Amino acid sequence: MNGRAHVAERLQQTYDDVVITAPVTVEYVRYSNRSAHWFLALALRGLIEQAGVAKSEIDGLCVSSFQLVPDTAVGLTQHLGVSPRWLDHIPMGGACGVVGLRRAARAVQCGDAEMVACISGDKNQVDTFRNLLGSFSQYAQDAVYPYGSGGPNASFAFFTDYYMREYGVTREDFGKLCVAQRTNALANPNALFKKPLTLDEYLNARVIADPLHLFDCVMPCAGGEGFLVMRKQRAEALGLPYVNILSTIERHNAFPDDPIQMRAGWAMDVDDLYGRADKTPDDVDFLCSYDDYPVINVMQFEDLGFCAKGEAGDFIRANEFTWNGSFPLNPSGGQLSVGQAGAAGGYLGLVEAVRQLTDQPSGYQVPDAKVGLVSGFGMINYDRGLCTAAALLERAS
Amino acid sequence: MTNPLQPPKRKNPILRTRQPILPPWTRSRVGLGMTSAAARGRFELQQCDGCGAVQYPPREMCSDCLGTELTWTEMSGRGQLISETLLHHAHDLYFRERMPWRLGYVKLEEGPSVVAHLHGDVPAPPTAVNVIARLDRAGRGVLIAIPEQEVPNMADDRQLREMTCDPKFRKVLITDGKSETGQAMVREIARAGASLIWVGHTEPWKQPEGFAELADIPEVELIPLDVTESRNIQELGKALGGRVDILINTAQVHRTHGITDRYGTDVAKMEMEVNYMGLLRLAQNFAPAMMSRGADGQNSAVAWVNILSAFALANYPSHGTYSASQAAAMSLAQCLRAEFKPSAVRVLNVFPGPIDEPWNQMIPPPKIAPERLARDVVAALKDGVEDLYPGDVAQEMYSRFREDPKILEKELGDG
Numbered sequence: 177m178n179g180r181a182h183v184a185e186r187l188q189q190t191y192d193d194v195v196i197t198a199p200v201t202v203e204y205v206r207y208s209n210r211s212a213h214w215f216l217a218l219a220l221r222g223l224i225e226q227a228g229v230a231k232s233e234i235d236g237l238c239v240s241s242f243q244l245v246p247d248t249a250v251g252l253t254q255h256l257g258v259s260p261r262w263l264d265h266i267p268m269g270g271a272c273g274v275v276g277l278r279r280a281a282r283a284v285q286c287g288d289a290e291m292v293a294c295i296s297g298d299k300n301q302v303d304t305f306r307n308l309l310g311s312f313s314q315y316a317q318d319a320v321y322p323y324g325s326g327g328p329n330a331s332f333a334f335f336t337d338y339y340m341r342e343y344g345v346t347r348e349d350f351g352k353l354c355v356a357q358r359t360n361a362l363a364n365p366n367a368l369f370k371k372p373l374t375l376d377e378y379l380n381a382r383v384i385a386d387p388l389h390l391f392d393c394v395m396p397c398a399g400g401e402g403f404l405v406m407r408k409q410r411a412e413a414l415g416l417p418y419v420n421i422l423s424t425i426e427r428h429n430a431f432p433d434d435p436i437q438m439r440a441g442w443a444m445d446v447d448d449l450y451g452r453a454d455k456t457p458d459d460v461d462f463l464c465s466y467d468d469y470p471v472i473n474v475m476q477f478e479d480l481g482f483c484a485k486g487e488a489g490d491f492i493r494a495n496e497f498t499w500n501g502s503f504p505l506n507p508s509g510g511q512l513s514v515g516q517a518g519a520a521g522g523y524l525g526l527v528e529a530v531r532q533l534t535d536q537p538s539g540y541q542v543p544d545a546k547v548g549l550v551s552g553f554g555m556i557n558y559d560r561g562l563c564t565a566a567a568l569l570e571r572a573s
Numbered sequence: 574m575t576n577p578l579q580p581p582k583r584k585n586p587i588l589r590t591r592q593p594i595l596p597p598w599t600r601s602r603v604g605l606g607m608t609s610a611a612a613r614g615r616f617e618l619q620q621c622d623g624c625g626a627v628q629y630p631p632r633e634m635c636s637d638c639l640g641t642e643l644t645w646t647e648m649s650g651r652g653q654l655i656s657e658t659l660l661h662h663a664h665d666l667y668f669r670e671r672m673p674w675r676l677g678y679v680k681l682e683e684g685p686s687v688v689a690h691l692h693g694d695v696p697a698p699p700t701a702v703n704v705i706a707r708l709d710r711a712g713r714g715v716l717i718a719i720p721e722q723e724v725p726n727m728a729d730d731r732q733l734r735e736m737t738c739d740p741k742f743r744k745v746l747i748t749d750g751k752s753e754t755g756q757a758m759v760r761e762i763a764r765a766g767a768s769l770i771w772v773g774h775t776e777p778w779k780q781p782e783g784f785a786e787l788a789d790i791p792e793v794e795l796i797p798l799d800v801t802e803s804r805n806i807q808e809l810g811k812a813l814g815g816r817v818d819i820l821i822n823t824a825q826v827h828r829t830h831g832i833t834d835r836y837g838t839d840v841a842k843m844e845m846e847v848n849y850m851g852l853l854r855l856a857q858n859f860a861p862a863m864m865s866r867g868a869d870g871q872n873s874a875v876a877w878v879n880i881l882s883a884f885a886l887a888n889y890p891s892h893g894t895y896s897a898s899q900a901a902a903m904s905l906a907q908c909l910r911a912e913f914k915p916s917a918v919r920v921l922n923v924f925p926g927p928i929d930e931p932w933n934q935m936i937p938p939p940k941i942a943p944e945r946l947a948r949d950v951v952a953a954l955k956d957g958v959e960d961l962y963p964g965d966v967a968q969e970m971y972s973r974f975r976e977d978p979k980i981l982e983k984e985l986g987d988g
């Protein structure tokens with residue numbers, strides 16, 4: 177693989193008049209004794225309340241959750257009392273939002289379902305995160321957890337250390353992103369971090385896994401997210417503001433021969449993403465990146481075409497990342513300031529992008545937001561994130 | 574640079590001894606292949622028989638050609654450190670107690686990249702490193718990246734010492750110092766820097782050559798010890814059990830009989846009494862105290878060494894009853910290892926071929942010299958090995974055993 181996807185024989189179809197609507201967030205809390213089922217139920221309830229439809233009108237269900245075990249989406253149908261004719265379970269962590277959207281949009285487009293509820297949610301009890309780590313994957317159990325049991329912090333510390341040495345990105349650069357996202361979060365009542373963050377506070381925070389310090393690491397919490405996928409005509413009939421899907425990509429286990437992850441699947445498919453939407457990176461008004469650690473933001477700037485590989489440091493220094501800056505990044509505050517509610521972290525950016533493009537932001541509204549790019553990244557199975565996805569969304573005219 | 578290890582301070586008797594906690598020990602079945610090699614001190618990864626690809630983490634199929642015939646193959650250990658981290662926060666209790674902890678991400682010459690514990694003297698990346706496989710305190714194989722070249726006090730690295738059983742500054746009990754093997758062991762353990770060596774001896778009327786000189790070694794303290802005397806072992810267990818860091822059982826009786834060439838059970842009984850029951854007595858009286866000291870700071874109880882025989886693997890009929898006693902002892906030692914597991918104290922079983930001692934006079938060479946055996950045992954302690962087959966004869970017997978135990982039995986039966 178030379179770094180670009182080969183051109184498919186038949187071009188991927190557009191999504192016709194399939195749209196996204198009804199952005200829902202289930203309140204985030206640091207710890208909760210409620211199960212994942214509870215958060216997923218509230219997400220579904222939020223969707224039908226917002227859409228003003230009966231539960232029985234939901235004929236497609238797409239679910240993502242880490243903590244649903246031993247259940248799957250199948251068992252959840254009985255918990256929720258729904259009888260969908262189309263059901264999917266997307267265990268792709270940070271990529272689950274965009275991937276769920278892709279699956280749901282095609283189901284609606286092809287008539288397998290008329291109204292798909294995409295929901296994600298996870299619990300967080302005091303020992304939830306620790307219990308997840310040791311059994312996350314066979315490779316994690318055999319080849320990562322026995323080495324210091326640092327969890328994702330250790331993996332992202334390796335990437336961050338490499339980026340700093342190889343490409344000259346500095347802690348100040350990473351800090352600038354974290355500070356900007358915190359500024360964005362201050363207007364979002366759902367964000368778990370309520371206080372402003374200064375660069376000094378960022379730089380002097382305690383070390384977690386050198387070079388990562390406290391504010392580089394996402395905070396696990398409980399919460400849920402959801403959205404509906406349906407035909408434009410249906411949304412209009414229901415009086416729901418909606419967003420158009422221009423193009424989407426996904427990729428798994430890209431670049432397996434790279435000695436360390438310094439690029440991810442987006443780099444293979446990015447031309448396809450912009451090409452099919454007939455857009456360029458310059459057309460993007462805001463980016464909802466997957467931001468569990470700032471180094472992944474930086475990788476997305478490069479792999480999604482906003483700057484060349486290795487030039488992210490200069491790009492950061494040349495831009496402002498607040499909601500009203502030159503490059504609005506995660507206008508709701510992102511996971512780094514809102515919190516990471518397990519698999520719902522893979523929905524957070526997508527749900528906020530729908531809000532931004534329908535003028536119902538969680539906090540600040542990005543001015544003149546017409547095109548938003550949403551990106552997902554998930555599943556550190558061993559030493560790198562395996563799933564990537566992205567979607568270009570556009571305000572309905 | 575690693576600071577040289579300092580002799581331990583006197584222990585404050587009021588302080589609570591730290592309870593042993595194991596690092597995460599769950600592994601997939603295929604993942605245990607690395608442990609099997611590390612138990613012998615080797616770094617092996619799966620290599621595809623079909624296309625030659627080397628891969629990690631362990632898996633059931635070749636990720637290149639999807640072949641399923643994968644062979645554990647020794648690695649060069651050469652690699653390039655790509656990035657590093659110093660962990661200050663861990664989710665597991667064992668590591669929490671040992672923060673901060675240095676980790677490296679290494680690209681191996683053979684292809685795969687690995688997460689490894691990182692020795693403190695390895696410079697910042699990018700730099701060449703040597704990757705070795707060791708057993709951690711849970712007895713599971715792990716990878717450690719160490720400096721490419723030997724550096725001063727390399728073995729004293731705090732993280733590396735967690736994986737090894739180095740006798741330096743440790744208190745060692747050698748159960749029989751009179752045999753040639755026992756004497757060689759005492760001298761070698763002294764050379765390795767043990768702070769105190771209790772040397773057991775029995776039958777005071779026997780004064781073999783070289784034994785008297787052991788008393789000249791400053792760390793040596795001679796103690797009457799007879800593994801066939803329950804009361805003697807019980808008293809010694811009470812007096813020393815809580816202080817012994819490494820116990821090396823060298824007590825052995827070795828006669829050269831099969832079943833029909835000598836009528837009666839007296840010799841076989843004596844062999845079992847020393848080689849098997851002796852180990853059982855020692856284990857019952859010393860193991861509990863050692864288990865409670867599995868995490869007792871820098872100089873915790875770390876290892877129990879059994880000098881067994883390669884004839885434990887398959888019977889050598891002209892030494893038939895001796896072989897049987899060794900098989901019994903090996904089995905018991907495996908039991909001891911399992912019972913030691915929660916305490917992190919390691920059992921090192923040593924399976925030499927014939928030792929160059931009087932009872933093996935009639936066996937033709939090659940035979941392993943007691944000095945070589947003792948050197949290999951100390952090296953195995955330093956490497957944290959669990960099973961040692963020292964010398965060419967033992968190595969060959971072990972590879973024949975792995976290939977086909979039945980063929981080995983037939984060959985030994987042929988004399």
Ligand SMILES: [Zn+2]
Nearest residue numbers: 621624635638
């Ligand atoms: Zn192959």
